[in-house]
Amino acid sequence: MNSHDLNKFAMGTLIAILGVIGFNLLSESIFHQAPLEANAYPIDTSAVASASVADVAVEEGPSIAELLQTADIEKGMSVFRKCAACHTTENGGANKIGPNLWNVVGRDVATNGTFNYSDAMLAQEGGWSFDLLNRYLTKPKDAIPGNKMVFAGLKKGSDRANVMMYLRSLSDAPMELPTMAAVEEVMEEATEAVEAAPEAM
Numbered sequence: 001m002n003s004h005d006l007n008k009f010a011m012g013t014l015i016a017i018l019g020v021i022g023f024n025l026l027s028e029s030i031f032h033q034a035p036l037e038a039n040a041y042p043i044d045t046s047a048v049a050s051a052s053v054a055d056v057a058v059e060e061g062p063s064i065a066e067l068l069q070t071a072d073i074e075k076g077m078s079v080f081r082k083c084a085a086c087h088t089t090e091n092g093g094a095n096k097i098g099p100n101l102w103n104v105v106g107r108d109v110a111t112n113g114t115f116n117y118s119d120a121m122l123a124q125e126g127g128w129s130f131d132l133l134n135r136y137l138t139k140p141k142d143a144i145p146g147n148k149m150v151f152a153g154l155k156k157g158s159d160r161a162n163v164m165m166y167l168r169s170l171s172d173a174p175m176e177l178p179t180m181a182a183v184e185e186v187m188e189e190a191t192e193a194v195e196a197a198p199e200a201m
């Protein structure tokens with residue numbers, strides 16, 4: 001795109017924006033007789049901002065919130081066979097090479113009082129959110145460098161989601177799942193922004 005084209009593009013965008021504002025003003029005055037409140041015609045830039053957020057999200061593949069929507073406890077139990085050599089799951093179960101995992105989802109990291117954690121694990125702040133678990137189970141040694149869980153990781157997002165769904169069930173009060181509402185809102189705004197673009201040009 002040369003500078004001439006760029007100017008045309010800028011003009012086109014400006015005209016389009018003025019057009020949209022003008023149309024809104026016009027239709028408001030025709031169809032809406034009520035007295036105007038302050039900020040009756042806010043220029044909504046949220047769709048534009050969200051569109052770029054959505055681009056990033058799409059490039060990274062489905063979010064863990066999306067993956068969890070279709071996750072399955074039964075499948076998670078079979079994925080967990082890879083973990084069972086080192087972890088027990090029942091309430092009050094013994095530690096093996098790794099700590100017992102009852103009630104681990106949502107709990108602060110490295111707080112099973114009976115297990116001897118690595119310093120790296122003890123230094124990890126916060127709790128086992130689905131997001132942190134997702135990163136840890138993808139590649140333990142990258143997510144928490146220096147931790148002593150000798151496990152390559154689960155490459156498939158669906159395996160991680162299924163096993164997290166199973167881990168979540170190991171509790172008397174399972175942690176709430178992340179909702180899709182937030183994800184959908186961003187996707188809708190992005191779609192609207194894309195659909196509106198050709199009309200405005």
Ligand code: HEC
Nearest residue numbers: 082083086097098099109110117118121147148149150151
């Ligand atoms: C070879 C043994 C081994 C395997 C296999 C293994 N883990 Fe671990 N896991 C550990 C060890 C050891 C730790 C403690 C790490 C530390 O203290 O640095 C740990 C820690 C954890 C923690 C943190 C627990 C806490 O109390 O904060 C979770 C969650 C976890 N493992 C889940 C899994 C899952 C899920 C799998 C299977 C996909 C798995 N692990 C496979 C050995 C293993």
